[in-house]
Amino acid sequence: MTSREDCDRRDAQDALAAFRDEFVLPEGVVYLDGNSLGARPRAAAARAAQVVEEEWGQDLIGSWNTAGWWELPGRLGDRLAPLIGGAPGTTLVTDTTTGNLFKALAAALSIQAERAPGRRVIVSERDNFPTDLYVAAGLAELLGRGHELRLLDSPDALDAALADGPAVVTLSHVNYRTGALWDLADVTARVHAAGALVVWDLAHSVGALPIDLTGADADLAVGCTYKYLNGGPGSPAFLWVHPRHAGSGTSALPGWWGHARPFAMEPTFEPATGVARFLAGTQPVVSLALVECGLEIAARADLAAVRAKSLALGDLFLDLVEQRCGDHPLRLVTPREHDRRGSHLTLAHPDAYAVVQALIARGVVGDYREPDCMRFGLTPLYLRFVDVWDAVDVLADVLDSRAYAEPRFRERSTVT
């Protein structure tokens, strides 16, 4: 059995270990929820003070020009692009993942309306993150042209859905609940071979594993910056568009920020060239500025090493859970194979909600997802092997002692 000392030794040899110092983590907490809200980069507090006190406080409106506020979405997009295999000028950091998905899907459908007008089906997964499904269904209805959303009940159903000639396929690269990973290049090739376009949601994979959208020849992608990119609560999301589509596909939200000449204040919309046409309106500058602190750290981390450590942390977690919690009714929801899982692990338990609350009370922070899932996020930039050991130690004790049976652990908060 792996001992805590073994984990200490692995931490001592870990090439990514020094990154932990770049984050602020509360004393006595093992944070396994960076897949939902990433930890705060140390540099973020000073950057926030700079934006608020100097750029806003002193320079006021002038900062749109002098502090580069106007250019932030494109400049940060270019900083994020290498993490997703995007070329310069293909990526924006802007709006929310939900909003960007709406724009991306609308653009993909408008491209298909030109190329293959008979195609009216959007394919997704029933188990996709709810916002993705709501956006797709809402858009289909709004278009009023007979579009419909078809949902896969398992990955094996993709080929049959493709055979029916859909317009667009939209999938989450890593599933928010199960942690299951799609093969992005393989799926993209299959979707294209079937004459459809693909829109990827990278919320749970960006910053956690290497992604090559250009190499895979994907069409459009969205994702968020507050998980593995540590941009802060509600930090703006991103939108990537393959250059071949950057001049086509109307934005469903043609706002003045996406106009070719915003300050000409013209009454009709003329899209800016390239991905900038997908900008809509004024951006949350303070939040946007903080995204750079996380991106700056991510740019220095070798994503292959991040992925290798994520898998190693996951294997350790699973081995220890099997060794120490084997008598309890736990079921691994996440595929165990490396090439089929992302960077969080999900265990089902009949009392999952209460177990998660009991763990949080003991300083091990994971989260709960319906109907019976405990999620544990593995963030290699600030998580140590010894943290995983400590987390499983607490989990074993919470389960063995039935500490989770206390009534207070059954009280539901809004955010689970």
Ligand SMILES: Cc1ncc(COP(=O)(O)O)c(C=O)c1O
């Ligand atoms: C796959 C996926 N898409 C989208 C979102 C959220 O989108 P938004 O930031 O717009 O709330 C999440 C999680 O919050 C998610 O897991």
Ligand SMILES: Nc1c(O)cccc1C(=O)C[C@H](N)C(=O)O
């Ligand atoms: N986006 C979130 C939020 O606004 C509040 C609380 C949690 C979240 C999340 O990150 C949800 C998340 N995408 C999930 O995978 O469940």
